[in-house]
Amino acid sequence: MLKEKVIIFGVNDFAQLAHYYLTNDSEHEVVAFSVHQAYIKETSFFGLPVVPFETVETFYPPTAYAFFAPMSPAKMNRVRHDVYHEIKAKRYRMISYVSSKSTHFNNQIGDNCFILEDNTIQPFVTIGHNVVMWSGNHIGHHSEIKDHVMFTSHVVLSGHCVVEPFSFFGVNSTIRDGLVIAEGSLISMAAAVFKNTEPWSVYKGNPAVKSSVSSRDIHF
Structure with missing residues (x-):
């Protein structure tokens, strides 16, 4: 071929x-x-x-x-x-690349996605366009990830969550089930999110609290 x-x-x-x-x-x-x-x-x-x-x-x-x-x-x-x-x-x-060493279940995945090894994408998850998922994340059932999102590594997104565009998840961050992660949310490394987030905001800590800094000002 x-x-x-x-x-x-x-x-x-x-x-x-x-x-x-x-x-x-x-x-x-x-x-x-x-x-x-x-x-x-x-x-x-x-x-x-x-x-x-x-x-x-x-x-x-x-x-x-x-x-x-x-x-x-x-x-x-x-x-x-x-x-x-x-x-x-x-x-x-x-094109999209989905690692053969990831676990997925005929999920709907958009174009220009880069999904690396050891990601677990449970049934009924949908992933939009232009999404990067580094290695070792858990994406819970019935969640929706929209366009232009970045997961680093070892992120846990629990079931029935909605991730709006331009969001970023730091290493080892955890999201409780059923939440809406608003557009442009930056979830810092090791943060544990228990409530819906606000657009273009930064969340740190366990439990996560909103920072005074806007994620619009983050340039990496």
């Missing part, structure tokens, strides 16, 4: 990891990397060409190639959001 040819957006650690996972654990063939012209420092990355995003379709037309943009959560996932829509505007299909 022919492997689908994919361009990865980025030339950083996330891009390197994506190249490794797609090469060793998917039915895709990475053929190039792409970033905006202003960020090109070398013309190759891991032996593959780095092409300017502004003109990428002249080298790799969207009729024959797909894209993958597994980017960091910079500016509360808003940078990844912007790139996602720039790629969509060029009419590329965007």
Whole structure:
């Protein structure tokens, strides 16, 4: 079977990891990397060409190639959001990577998702577009994760939760069942959330309390 040819957006650690996972654990063939012209420092990355995003379709037309943009959560996932829509505007299909070493149950998963090993995604969970889930998370049954969200590692999201766009979950954070995590919520490392959150807010501690800092001001 022919492997689908994919361009990865980025030339950083996330891009390197994506190249490794797609090469060793998917039915895709990475053929190039792409970033905006202003960020090109070398013309190759891991032996593959780095092409300017502004003109990428002249080298790799969207009729024959797909894209993958597994980017960091910079500016509360808003940078990844912007790139996602720039790629969509060029009419590329965007793939998702779901590790063969994750546990899932025919869940609905959107495009440009990067889901690594040892994630447990229980039945009746839905995941939107442009979501990154690092390794070792538990996503409880009947939960809904919307677009442009980032889970780090060892996060427990209990059942029947709704996660609104642009949210971020730090390592070892825990969310009680049935909660709504509002748009742009930043759940800090090891925080335990027992109540619905407020939009663009930061939560720390156990039990988690709202910080005076807005997550809009977080730049990572």
